[in-house]
Amino acid sequence: MQDMQELLSYTDIIFHCAATVRFDDHLRHAVQLNVTATQQLLLMASQMPNLKAFIHISTAFSNCNLKHIDEVIYPCPVEPKKIIDSMEWLDDAIIDEITPKLIGDRPNTYTYTKALGEMVVQQESGKLNLAIIRPSIVGATWQEPFPGWVDNVNGPTGLIVAAGKGFLRSIRATPMAVADLIPADIVVNLTLAVGWYTAVHRPKSTLIYHCTSGNLNPCNWGKMGIQVLATFEKIPLERAFRRPKADFTTNNVTTQYWNAVSHRAPAIIYDFYLRLTGRKPRMTKLMNRLLRTLSMLEYFINRSWEWSTYNTEMLMSKLTPEDQRVFNFDVRQLNWLEYIENYVLGVKKYLLKEDMAGIPEAKQHLKRLRNIHYLFNTALFLIAWRLLIARSQVARNVWFFIVSFCYKFLSYFRASSTLKV
């Protein structure tokens, strides 16, 4: 009670980032965290006499069912209050049944409940001084505290790890689609600047700020994939399962094919080897989880969106040159190739905590994997060819033709070199 009193009396600014970011969260839980909690925090904020600003962090994908998104709140068909109420009394089975109807053309409960959260902010604003920030895909830091700093596997980070460790070998992604990544420190800098502007300038209405990169400095998934692999070539991860490689495909049939050949088959073979050597098989389970994760992220890597950034650019112009430098959120200054290289390095250093001294050994390991790969392919080819020869007269004829041709060529070569001597 005393803590609550202290919070209410002394808080002068709220940055509301807490949320569930799981794409597949049960609607009841997602509503509780992203909608009801927002409503309760706004209620609490309204009892804070010294509160100067309430900054709510949403996502640029809260309206991902649209192609062009402005810095405005788009209403959802069912009122958030009705959704909150219904979650109180509906049982899980019914919620499961109505979830697809409620989320409509959004891909998951996360984006849907973040959109409802924005509506709650708008409806319950009262006398509060509010702003909403919508970041796109938050990636490792650009400059602060260090280039490439990252501490979780959300979004692209998990896939970068999976590619570097050789688990992810192909991906259903559109190479030309915009990779709307935004470094975490840009999001933090913009958030602080929005806090200042909202508290000091007290805009008349709730301003929404898009924290995105696509319209100002676009990069695409193809370019990103190439740079990730190029960095792993120089600085590989330790103990990779296979060599890093990531084929991009947009075709469903090729996706199924590569999933079978590049993901499932190697996992089954490796589990067979683990069983033979008396160990517990684990690769198939891990691979199935990766494929499930991929299927959840696919929506975001096969589409492009346009976000207007009028408010964000307006805010930049309001900062002094010194503040623009200290709280830099100008994504136009970002060099993507350098950023992605630092991102990959950061994944190795800060997330996986791998020692840079281990790079020579990691490179040796990749060479061994390459030799195993060649050996395996040669053995596979010979077995297939042997089986074909046993069954087909045409294959036998081709085989005899090749052998006799090689024999004649060798005899001629030997004869001509004897004559020269």
Ligand SMILES: CCCCCCCCCCCCCCCC(=O)SCCNC(=O)CCNC(=O)[C@H](O)C(C)(C)COP(=O)(O)OP(=O)(O)OC[C@H]1O[C@@H](n2cnc3c(N)ncnc32)[C@H](O)[C@@H]1OP(=O)(O)O
């Ligand atoms: C060449 C390179 C090309 C790069 C190409 C990049 C394309 C990259 C597009 C991103 C596009 C996002 C765009 C939305 C941007 C927002 O606004 S959303 C905010 C970000 N939110 C997220 O990223 C949450 C996504 N994650 C989830 O929803 C859940 O983790 C999943 C994917 C449903 C999996 O759930 P689960 O099976 O219950 O398991 P969970 O305990 O969460 O994690 C299980 C395993 O998956 C792993 N995992 C979790 N997330 C990931 C991930 N993103 N990737 C891989 N593994 C993951 C965990 O590490 C864990 O591994 P183990 O410890 O078991 O070995």
Ligand SMILES: NC(=O)C1=CN([C@@H]2O[C@H](COP(=O)(O)OP(=O)(O)OC[C@H]3O[C@@H](n4cnc5c(N)ncnc54)[C@H](OP(=O)(O)O)[C@@H]3O)[C@@H](O)[C@H]2O)C=CC1
């Ligand atoms: N990652 C991304 O790509 C993007 C993220 N966002 C938004 O940014 C914000 C932060 O996301 P991100 O950092 O990625 O996600 P994380 O899951 O890393 O952070 C979520 C935060 O919410 C807190 N939290 C979760 N549940 C509760 C609860 N019941 N009570 C109190 N705190 C809780 C967590 O606390 P604890 O650590 O104690 O669990 C954690 O600090 C979210 O609002 C998200 O929607 C927007 C766009 C993109």
